[in-house]
Amino acid sequence: MDERVVTVAAVETVGPGTVAIDVETPEGFEALPGQFVLVRATVEGEELSRYYTLSSPDVDGTFELTVGVDPDGDISPWLADLDAGAELTIEGPFGNVKYDDGGDVVVAAGGPGIGPAVAIAERAVEHGHEAVVLYQDDGPAHTDRLDALEAAGATVHVFDDDADPDLADAVGEYGDDGEVYVFGFADFCGAVTDALESAGLDADAAQVESFG
Template sequence: MAVAWYRARLVESRPQTPTARTLVLRAPGWPGHLPGQHVDVRLTADDGYQAVRSYSLAAPTDGDRIELGVQSVPDGEVSPYLAEDLPAGAEVEVRGPLGNWFVWRPGGTDPVLLVAGGAGIVPLTAMVRARGEAGSPAPFHLLYSVRGPDSLWYRDHLAEDTPGLDVRIVYTRTAPPGTSRPPGRVTAADIPGVPAGRVYVCGPTDFVEAVDDLLIDLGRDPATIRTERFG
C-alpha cells in the first residue's frame, strides 16, 4: 500500500548548531510513527519543479506534531532552504512514516547501544526521548561522535541526568577544555561494553562502516546491529 503525502505547516524552528535546525511541523491526519523512522519532504516551486529529500524524525509520536532534524548541506538543493529560509507558517509536503528496520519499540527491557556520527544523532534522539516518555527500564548507552563542541546537537537532552541513560561524547577534531580523551576518530576503546542487545548505528557512510567493523571485531553478533547511513 502506498504511503500517503500530508500537508505540513512549520510552527517552530530551533537552532541546534550553526548549520542545523530542528523543524517542528503540524501535519493534520498524521498516523503516528516509531522512533527511528523518517519522512520524505517535498518542495514544489512556482514553476511546478519538485524536489524530495529524506529527513529523520527527532521525537516520538505527538499527535499531528512532528520534529525533523535538518543539516544544511553546502550547495544543497533543499536543506539550506529548510534550515535557513523556510518561514514560520510555510507549508511543505511530508510522506511517511518510512522505514521499519531501523526502529526501537518501547516495551523491551534489553540493553540498547546507540552510536551516532554527526547528524546521525537525530533518529537516535527520538529513541532516547521515547524511552523517557515510556518510562522504559531498558539501559541505554549512547556514543556520540562530533567534530567539536559547536557541532553538538540536542545539548539539553544529552545533558539531562536520566537514570539508565549513559552518554559518551567523542570529539574528532576539537575537544573542549578539560576533556581527557584527545580528539580523534572512534576506536574500539570508546565503545561501551554493553551486554547482548540491539545496536543502532547512524551517520555518514564511512563512519557507519567503520563502527560496524569495530563492533564485529569486538564480538558483536552482526544480527543485532542495525545501521542507517547518509552521504
C-alpha cells in the same frame, strides 16, 4: 504512499549547522523514532525530495526532524530557512529501523544522526530502560537533550571527528548493553559496524540507517 501537506510549527537552531523542524502531526499519521519521511520541495523551480528521520520520541501533536545543513546542498539550507506556518509536502513514514519501547538501547550517531539517537534514547528512558548514546561530531547538536538524558541516568559520550579509535573502543565497551542502533552517513555506519565486528559482537543484529 500518500502525500500529505503538513504545517511547520517551529524551526530552531539546535547546534552548529543543525536545525530542528517541528511539524504539526497530520490526522492519522503514526510513526516511531528511527523511521523517516520523504520531504518534497520546489526550490528555485526545481522539484526535489530528500529523506529525514524523526527526532522526537513520539508524534503526539507534533513531530520533529533534525536537519544537518549542508551549505552547498539543495534542500537542507532551504529547510533551515522555513518559518513557522510554512507548508511542507511529506510522504511516509518509511523504514524498518524503529524503536517501540523494546528494552535497553545503545545508539551510535554521526552528525545529524543525533536526531533519531536522542529520540530513541528518550523513549527508552521514559519507559524505564537503559540508554547509551555514542555521538561523533566536532560541533555537537541537541546538547540540552543530551544533558537531560545524562541527568535521567543515560550514558552519553561525545567524540571529535578525529577520535575514531575512541569511538571504536566505546562501541566495543557498550555494544552488548542493549539493542544497537546506528544513524549517520555511510562512513560513520561502516566504522560502527566494523567496531562491533572487531569486538566480537554481532554487527548483523545492529539496526543501521545510513543517510547516504
